[in-house]
Amino acid sequence: MTPFIFTRLAQSVxxxxxxxxxxxxxxxxxxxxxxxxxxxEADQAEVERxxxxxxxxxxxxxxxxxFLVNAFKGDxxxxxxxxxxxxxxxxxxxxxxxxxxxxxxxxxxxxxxxLGIYAGYKxxxxxxxxxxxxxxxxxxxxxxxxxxxxxxxxAVHLGWLPSTGRxxxxxxxxxxxxxxxxxxxxxxxxxxxxxxxxKISSVIRLTRAGTREIILQDYITFxxxxxxxxxxxxxxxxxxNILIPIVTVVxxxxxxxxxxxxxxxxxxxxxGMGKLIIDSIYNLDRPVxxxxxxxxxxxxxxxxxxxxxxxxxxxxxxxxxxxxx
Amino acid sequence: MxxxxxxIKEFWKDFSSNKVAVVSLIVFMLILFVAVFAPLVSPTDPYxxxxxxxxxxxxxxxxxxxxxxxxxxxxxxxxxxxxxxxxYGLRVSLGVGVLSGIFALIIGSFFGISAAFFGGKYxxxxxxxVDIQLSFPSILVALIILAAFGKGxxxxxxxxxxxxxxxxxxxxxxxxxxxxxxEYVDAARCLAFSNTRIMFKHILPNCMAPLIVVGTLQTAHxxxxxxxxxxxxxGLPITEPSLGLLIGNGFEYMYSGDYWISIxxxxxxxxxxxxxxxxxxxxxxxxxxxxx
Numbered sequence: 001m002t003p004f005i006f007t008r009l010a011q012s013v014x015x016x017x018x019x020x021x022x023x024x025x026x027x028x029x030x031x032x033x034x035x036x037x038x039x040x041e042a043d044q045a046e047v048e049r050x051x052x053x054x055x056x057x058x059x060x061x062x063x064x065x066x067f068l069v070n071a072f073k074g075d076x077x078x079x080x081x082x083x084x085x086x087x088x089x090x091x092x093x094x095x096x097x098x099x100x101x102x103x104x105x106x107x108x109x110x111x112x113x114x115l116g117i118y119a120g121y122k123x124x125x126x127x128x129x130x131x132x133x134x135x136x137x138x139x140x141x142x143x144x145x146x147x148x149x150x151x152x153x154x155a156v157h158l159g160w161l162p163s164t165g166r167x168x169x170x171x172x173x174x175x176x177x178x179x180x181x182x183x184x185x186x187x188x189x190x191x192x193x194x195x196x197x198x199k200i201s202s203v204i205r206l207t208r209a210g211t212r213e214i215i216l217q218d219y220i221t222f223x224x225x226x227x228x229x230x231x232x233x234x235x236x237x238x239x240x241n242i243l244i245p246i247v248t249v250v251x252x253x254x255x256x257x258x259x260x261x262x263x264x265x266x267x268x269x270x271x272g273m274g275k276l277i278i279d280s281i282y283n284l285d286r287p288v289x290x291x292x293x294x295x296x297x298x299x300x301x302x303x304x305x306x307x308x309x310x311x312x313x314x315x316x317x318x319x320x321x322x323x324x325x
Numbered sequence: 326m327x328x329x330x331x332x333i334k335e336f337w338k339d340f341s342s343n344k345v346a347v348v349s350l351i352v353f354m355l356i357l358f359v360a361v362f363a364p365l366v367s368p369t370d371p372y373x374x375x376x377x378x379x380x381x382x383x384x385x386x387x388x389x390x391x392x393x394x395x396x397x398x399x400x401x402x403x404x405x406x407x408x409x410x411x412x413y414g415l416r417v418s419l420g421v422g423v424l425s426g427i428f429a430l431i432i433g434s435f436f437g438i439s440a441a442f443f444g445g446k447y448x449x450x451x452x453x454x455v456d457i458q459l460s461f462p463s464i465l466v467a468l469i470i471l472a473a474f475g476k477g478x479x480x481x482x483x484x485x486x487x488x489x490x491x492x493x494x495x496x497x498x499x500x501x502x503x504x505x506x507x508e509y510v511d512a513a514r515c516l517a518f519s520n521t522r523i524m525f526k527h528i529l530p531n532c533m534a535p536l537i538v539v540g541t542l543q544t545a546h547x548x549x550x551x552x553x554x555x556x557x558x559x560g561l562p563i564t565e566p567s568l569g570l571l572i573g574n575g576f577e578y579m580y581s582g583d584y585w586i587s588i589x590x591x592x593x594x595x596x597x598x599x600x601x602x603x604x605x606x607x608x609x610x611x612x613x614x615x616x617x
Contacts, residue, residue, distance in 0.1 A: 019347025019469075136606065140599035142549050145572055145591035152584055256462035261555055263464070267576075278557055281472050289472050296465065303404060304460045309394045 008308050012301045019297045020071070026065050027286050067290070076294065077287030081280075086291035090273055096166055097272035099264070101257040104192035105250065108199035113246065116207025117238060123212065131204060138201030143260065147194040147267035154190060162187050164269040191268040195261055203250060210242045255303050259296070339611055346607035356597050360415040367409035374567075401574060401586045404438040410571055411593045418594065421478070422548035425485035429547075430540055432486065433493020438524050438532065440494070441501035443613040452498065455491040463488045463550060471559040481560045485547045496539045498530040522606040534612045541605030545598045552594055 053055050055066070070076065076086045119128040157161035165189055214220065215238070223233050262274030269275065273292060280288040341347050359366055400406055436455075440448040458466065469482040504510060513523045552569030554560030556576075561567050566574075568590045575586030576593070 011453070011457070023469065023473050026470075039506075088437075094522075119514075133459055136602055137599060140545065140602050141573075141590065141595055142552050142556075142598070144569075145587070145594065148572065148576060148579060148587050148591070152579055152588075156580060181528075254394075259462040259465040260466070262468065263557065266557055270382070277472065281559060293469055293472060297461075297469070298463070299462055 005309055008305055009192070012305050015301050016294075016298060020068065020294060021064075023290055023293045023297075024067055025060075027289055048102050061062055071294065076291035079280075079285055079288045081283050081285045081288075086287040087162070087295075089288060090292055090295055092255060092278050093271060093273045096270060097258060097261050100188060100192055100195060100261055100264070100272060101254065103188050103214060104194075104196040104257060105254065107192055108196040109246075109250065110199045111196070112203035113207050113239075115243075116204040117234060117242065119204065120208040120211025121215065121234060121238070123208075128208075132208070135201040135204045138197055138204075140198055141197065141257050143194060143198060144263050144267050149263060150190050151267070166271055191270050192262050194267070195257060195264040198260065199253070200259065203246060205242060206246055206249060207242060210245060211238055214238055214241050221275055244249055251302075252297070252307055258299075287301065340607065343607045346604055349603035349607075351597065352602050353600040353604060356544055356600065357419065358505055358595075359412050360419045363412040363416045366497060367406075367412045369406045371405040371409040371532050376566055386399060386575060401571070407589050411567065411568070411590050414566055414568040414571050414590055415597065417561065417565050417591060418548050418551060418569070419597070421482060421485065421561070421567065422544050425482045425547050425551075426489065426540060426544040428482070428595060429486045429489035429543070430493050430536065433490040433495075434497040434529060434532065436490070436538060437494035437497025437499075438501045441498045441505060442520065442524050442528070448498075451494065458487075458491045458538045461494070463546070464553065467554055468559070471530075471554060478561060479564055481551060481554060485551060485552070488550065489543045489547060492539055492543055493536060496535050500535050501528050504528045504531050538605060538609045538612055541601055542610060545601035545605065546602075547586050549594070551597050568597075 055063060058066075068076070074087060078084060079086050079089055082089060097176075115131050117129045150162040152266050154161045166184065220233060220237060223237050228237075259276075261270075261272060262278060264270065265272045265274035266278050274298075276288065277292040278291065279285075335414050340350075349506060364370065400409060440451040466488050467484040470487060471480060510523060510527060513527050518527075551560055552572070553568030555567050555595050556573040556616065561570060563570065571590035572587050572594070575583070575588070575590070578586050
């Protein structure tokens with residue numbers, strides 16, 4: 001058990017180190033921030049002063065070393081554009097991304113589980129075939145394009161929902177979120193639905209497969225022979241048994257919602273971390289790019305580490321294999 | 326009858342049992358044709374500055390300009406015919422998607438099969454890298470590469486290869502492990518064939534079926550991902566206008582109601598990706614022994 005966790009931990013650190021090297025090295029080879037950041041009319045002395053101030057005159061290896069040391073202190077450099085610490089900028093925008101991802105997770109479960117159960121319960125019916133066809137379509141539709149269509153229909157054409165920004169932000173139990181105001185909810189709805197689309201398709205497939213398996217189990221036959229209503233069988237016996245694996249998988253995939261929110265945030269001008277990174281790439285704002293990538297990679301590395309460790313508790317086979325290594 | 330032809334006939338009989346997959350295959354063939362022969366089938370050359378006139382910018386679908394040129398799907402902001410722009414865009418999108426898919430297939434199956442063949446430390450290192458990479462969402466892997474190294478054709482292709490190779494490696498390894506236990510591999514070993522020959526002449530052809538299934542689904546995914554990256558401005562440069570870039574170009578005109586500039590390239594993208602997915606889905610069912 002312990003050696004297993006230790007190997008995984010060492011591996012996570014190694015991944016982070018390789019990432020930092022890759023990200024920092026790569027970002028430093030791209031473009032010339034001096035040219036982009038300094039007023040073209042500035043004189044030579046001014047240019048040199050700014051270069052020194054940003055640390056761009058030192059050799060790359062030295063810059064990397066300082067970056068590594070400072071990263072451990074939680075200081076990932078100041079944004080070239082905003083002049084504020086990159087870490088602070090990202091943390092400021094994190095709640096917006098999290099609330100978008102959470103809300104879209106909620107939407108996808110509410111929509112997909114009933115549809116998936118139906119498709120698994122009556123696999124031969126026309127509606128089920130339409131649902132399954134729809135899920136393939138959902139897989140195939142590029143998220144950003146669907147977002148554009150949402151904006152066109154619901155914001156431009158019908159004018160029902162706003163298409164940009166986060167709207168009014170309410171406070172509840174000390175948490176600031178646009179989920180707590182009606183105006184905020186109207187803003188979050190379209191982007192969240194857009195982000196949820198892919199997840200809806202995959203949860204439908206997952207639920208359907210699970211339902212088809214469960215329906216063959218003895219306890220369903222038993223429940224039927226006991227004379228329980230079909231409604232009770234579906235709502236209690238099937239739903240309960242299917243929820244556990246689905247919630248596990250979807251929970252684990254929460255990270256992918258955050259990664260994909262970059263796209264949705266850009267389309268809907270949602271002021272989250274995703275939009276920040278895209279804007280920063282445009283502006284060649286190196287500290288923010290580096291900080292974002294490091295934060296998101298750390299996030300994923302630890303998410304995976306926790307999942308691995310949790311599995312060793314849940315599944316003894318993993319534990320035995322880990323000890324054998 | 327030639328056994329090869331017989332095999333193909335049997336395969337086709339199996340494949341054509343699903344009408345949706347057949348229609349999807351035909352649609353995809355048409356798209357492929359249009360993409361390959363884009364300069365011949367397009368009404369105009371959208372990137373020839375002599376024929377494109379800014380006077381025609383943002384014409385609605387089904388309209389004509391003063392000199393009688395007809396624009397079935399309208400024109401974009403620079404006055405380019407949308408039909409031609411989409412045909413040329415398909416060429417770029419499919420080209421990048423298929424090219425990266427082939428490279429990823431080669432790299433992935435090389436590592437997958439050799440990992441299964443040699444086993445030991447080498448296998449565990451390779452498969453560990455595969456596992457680690459697959460624990461990151463594909464868009465994040467691509468984003469890291471492109472954010473760190475900047476955009477461009479080669480960089481986009483490299484990013485797409487990196488995103489995909491792990492899937493091929495995993496599939497190749499698991500099917501190679503099954504093949505390794507078969508007698509023909511023992512026979513080849515007894516004949517003292519070289520490892521390379523056994524791996525790639527004997528084992529690889531027998532792993533092709535699952536690799537092709539992964540290949541179709543991954544190619545669809547790669548095309549979609551490239552479009553997303555190009556839309557975000559991270560993927561291909563404007564000199565290689567893929568469908569994603571066309572959609573992105575139209576995005577700025579959305580709010581003024583010029584829907585066609587974004588919508589039609591997106592429809593083309595959707596049809597392409599969906600047709601590949603439907604074919605791949607059916608192939609997967611065909612090769613899945615559990616369903617027979």
